[in-house]
Amino acid sequence: MKSQKKIIPSLDVFARLIVPFLFFVSVGAFGFSCKKGPERAYLPTNYQSWARTDPQPLDYPIPGHEDRYRVPYLSPLGEEPSISEKSGRRYLEFKTGTVLIKEIYMSKQIAEGDTPVMLTAMVKAPQDQRSRGGWLWIVKQGLSGPEMIMESEFCFTCHANANDAHPYGDKNANLEFRDYVFFPYPRSVQASSSSSSTDYGY
């Protein structure tokens, strides 16, 4: 019995070798395309040029930071939060993209060249699924460590107190919604709004 000649030998080679190769290349390319790129940096390096919001030296112990010395900065975008009133309550809300950075020092005796041991930051990003109360809560070790987004409720739980009466600064006696920020206004705004009806006691 004569053996049957292959009519299209090239088709057979194509099916056995090239098709599986193309398949795996496609899967690999798809997989790589789905891979997330490196996390973006949220905290700019020039934040120390921003306005500060601390009304007085923040060296008294508070939960979360305990007795570390704290120096907060507010990005220019945060200098004009929106202010509204609903059902007799004043609402202060920061714009998306606002950044608050708090430097943490071991003591308030800061020598020339000293750098903070930690940065704790809030970035207004209500669309981000990792946000709590509309903010991303970020911790960075020193100035060169990686930025870690806190996905637990820890920071948010304490800062939720900023929208109620609390023992700091003006103590939010009017129970304003301050968008989770204990000291919402920078010093420059305080100085220019001395006739404001709201005495923040700074």
Next chain:
Amino acid sequence: MAGKKKIIPLTRKVNFVILLSLILGFGGIIAFLSNWILLNIENSVRANLEQQSEILYKTIENFMMPGDAPRAVDYFGAINDINPSYSIMVYRADGSPAFFDNATLRDVNTRLGRERFPLRSRETDPGARPMEPEFSRSVAIPPDNVFFEESGQGRSYYRIYKPLINLPKCTSCHGGEHTIRGVVDIRNDISSSVSERSLALLVGIGSFLLLVGAISFGLTLYLRADIIRPVKIIGQVCSQVTAGDFSARVTLKNRDEIGDLGATVNDMVVGLRERFQLSKYVSGSTIKSLQGEEKGVKQELTIFFSDIRGFTSYSEGKAPEEIVERLNGLLSFQTDCIHEEGGDVDKYVGDEIVAVYRGPDAAVAACRSALRIQAKLGQSPQDFGGLTVGIGINHGPVIQGMVGSQKRADFTVIGDTVNTASRLCGAAKKGQIIISESVSVLAKDEILTEGPFRLSVKGKAQPLRVFILQAIKAEGSGA
């Protein structure tokens, strides 16, 4: 002889495939689903406990803020009394039980600068301490809820540690030097659920194994009845046919491919039987010619003639059945001797046999057949009713082909060589073998002869030079 292959029963192979599919397929699916369900249950309980811990957290907060801490103590006690399988405990950040001594009360009164909260008249220690390392994880920075399963003294529990954060609004009483106030511990007894789960698992596994066993058993019975048994029947019939029993038939009730196979085997057996029967009545050359393998040609062959002597006188006074039986017995014996030496019976003409030998040893083979026949008839004449034969052998060119008409023909040999062999047979006395000169020349190295003799035969102008075959040289004895 090649070694016999080890037989693996078909039932075993099919059962293995089916069982493997069941176990990996159904078993895998069931295991996955069971695990998924259990995981969902655990997640549901966990979510429930977390929700309860959140409620308790808010409860403590709402009791504490207006200074109703003692109510929080009463509240927990009331909850613990509802259901013994459900317990709540609050620990300080250092792991000591809260609400059982005056340590916190003294601290708060000191911060407030007055005896805001009366001290307990009796301090107790319930003895309970939190589990490690879960407690340390819950009070670490950042703190987090810790959910875990605990077992002890024959009981099983789901447990959650929820850290109580020292909020800014709490600092007026408790100070701001620390971040974690304590931990709420909620423990839920799930022993009955665990035992039910174990029982369900055992029942599930047992049921699955029973099901697999039942399916396997049923499958085995079915395979044996519908496939193995019919295949064995077909095999038995084939063995019977191999042994020569052409009456064997496959009888199956299967209405499938195996049934078709049985019918095909039956057709094959019928065909084989017909062919076998036919081969009795025609020579091998005729059969081969029908297959297209033998064609009419001129070739050098050895022709063998054997004729019974005194058959006429033998037949007198005997019954036809006895005559035919005796004749067939003698013809069968001669036929065996011819075939065993490689010859082919061309035809039977009454009591005469015409055989053909081919190949380089044709002449010697024909001589051997003749000597065996004469030796046996001489040694055991009573086996053949005293009948004897005379044999003539010649070698030369013959025409072999289909002789006859299209309606009836025979593949046979014709020619002078054939006629001469017949004449030699006719001249041979009882027990005698006359061979031609051509045969004696071809077989001279292996046979012993007497002669030559000059024999005048009909149709030949000149007498033939013939020999009387005595024996094969190696045997040294003849008829």
